[in-house]
Amino acid sequence: MSKEKSTMKAWQSNAFGLENLKLVQVAIPSPKTHEILIKVGAVSLNFRDKAIIDGIYSPEMIPFPFIPVSDTAGTVVAVGTDVQKFKVGDRVISHLYSHWMDGKPAHNEPEFCLGAPLPGGLAEYMILEAESAVAAPASLTDEEASTLPIAALTVWFALVNHGNLQPGETVVLQGAGGVSIFGIQIAHALGARVIVTTSSDEKGQKARTLGADEIINYVTTPNWAKEVNRLTNGIGADHILEVVGGEGLNDSVEATRVAGQITVIGFLAGQTTALNLMPVIFKQTKIQGIAVGHLKALEEMNKAFDKYNIKPVIEKVYPFEDAVEAYQHLAKGAFGKIVIKVS
Ligand SMILES: NC(=O)c1ccc[n+]([C@@H]2O[C@H](COP(=O)([O-])OP(=O)(O)OC[C@H]3O[C@@H](n4cnc5c(N)ncnc54)[C@H](OP(=O)(O)O)[C@@H]3O)[C@@H](O)[C@H]2O)c1
Known part of the structure; x- marks a missing residue:
């Protein structure tokens, strides 16, 4: 990442309603010791993302203003000092329940969901806890890999x-x-x-x-x-x-x-x-x-996508600037995933 770049473009929601989703310029976050910074390649939309914007999905947990969309694929551009799991250049995807690693879910997993209440990926850069990021399947592009974490x-x-x-x-x-x-x-x-x-x-x-x-x-x-x-x-x-x-x-x-x-x-x-x-x-x-799944299962599933050469079905990839249209498309229904290409 270039040293002089300190701000990024991000879609930010300031209140419920798609009309309150705005493209803004914000500071690029810095990774803490256990975190990684990724340059977002693509995000994909789920029903949850739209329901959050519409104010019908746990509205009491939404921390305005926030960057939406949980399912993200990108490339690591900076790592915290304690990070062992990933290095700069690795391709990763997000994991919705970012603290649910294996076994039974804890009672408070929803507090650590990406795309609200934690920041999402509809921005040029995103912070992930290194232990909660997952290596992207080598056989998939960022657009394809971004469709995996929830659906x-x-x-x-x-x-x-x-x-x-x-x-x-x-x-x-x-x-x-x-x-x-x-x-x-x-x-x-x-x-x-x-x-x-x-x-x-x-x-x-x-x-x-x-x-x-x-x-x-x-x-x-x-x-x-x-x-x-x-x-x-x-x-x-x-x-x-x-x-x-x-x-x-x-x-x-x-x-x-x-x-x-x-x-x-x-x-x-x-x-x-x-x-x-x-x-x-x-x-x-x-x-x-069922509420999605744990990180270990996501890692095992990714190996299966490589092994069986499964290619996610994408109905349309929208440019970053057209994120609102992507949400509107999701609302109309699609055969396959709606993806937003970020970089
Ligand atoms: N629990 C979880 O972890 C989790 C994770 C992901 C999604 N979800 C939930 O799962 C549901 C589906 O998500 P999605 O992303 O697949 O939605 P989607 O892409 O919008 O799928 C909607 C499709 O469901 C079919 N459908 C609608 N009403 C139906 C009916 N009465 N009988 C049979 N099929 C019907 C239609 O298929 P046809 O057009 O072919 O008829 C429609 O195109 C949502 O409620 C979502 O919130 C839950």
């Missing part, structure tokens, strides 16, 4: 850490959104049979090219659970990644095999549900809530 890790943690996914097992992905697309790619790479529900036949075709074996249009086939049972000879799926939530959770119980696992990830159709308990009891369904 991909959530899938990996659900299927591998909690699900112990085995080749030949059946995985159901709901909708062809950001999480589910990674679900298709990861489950397929690990040898699973992949069933995708979608409202769009066109997205269904794209899902097939990524490794989906069966497509169910949930608009023309609203009883998709029955169809999953038909496709699995009446047995049901081994794993369902539940991004829909709401009353649909009952459909997922119906579509899951005895002792199968439903991972509760999203709430696109509602944050509450009236769950019929008897099918859950009789089928001994495992219902596992």
Whole structure:
């Protein structure tokens, strides 16, 4: 980094609402002894980033003014005096729950999330604690690597850490959104049979090219659970990644095999549900809530992306100056991730 450069461009949010996200000039932060400074290459947007800006995601935890967006990829340009893990020139990605390294999460992990309450990556430079940064997969560009920390890790943690996914097992992905697309790619790479529900036949075709074996249009086939049972000879799926939530959770119980696992990830159709308990009891369904995952899993997942040559699906890369348009695109929906190229 050039010695004379002391300020950087950053997007800063001063109040809730996208209209209050402004491009400003701020001081480049200096790494403390245990920290690294990265030159940000790219960030990717998640539902969480938009919900934070909209004031509907833990609004009491937002420290105005703040730099948003958690998922970041970049290159180390300075290291603190105690840092062993990385050196200048290394490529790294961020890890949302920056203090959750392994094992069970602590009660206060949300206090150490990037992109609020801790500063995010929508700026030319970003500070990370060295121990909470993760080496970027060598096979991916910054734009691609920036898509991994939330959406991909959530899938990996659900299927591998909690699900112990085995080749030949059946995985159901709901909708062809950001999480589910990674679900298709990861489950397929690990040898699973992949069933995708979608409202769009066109997205269904794209899902097939990524490794989906069966497509169910949930608009023309609203009883998709029955169809999953038909496709699995009446047995049901081994794993369902539940991004829909709401009353649909009952459909997922119906579509899951005895002792199968439903991972509760999203709430696109509602944050509450009236769950019929008897099918859950009789089928001994495992219902596992999930909040992304720990750092060790992210490191293991990155090795798998290199090994299986998984390429994240990106719908559009926006220039840094067009960050507001990128948020608006996210709100409209996309097939794949929305990325902002920073440098
Ligand atoms: N717990 C966690 O750690 C975690 C991590 C990441 C995301 N999430 C949550 O997971 C959810 C999905 O995130 P995302 O980034 O994948 O969202 P997204 O990219 O916006 O995906 C939305 C897609 O979901 C599908 N969908 C919507 N309503 C549906 C319904 N009733 N039935 C079936 N599919 C439906 C649609 O697919 P089609 O267009 O194909 O129909 C839509 O395109 C969000 O609620 C997000 O907050 C949670």
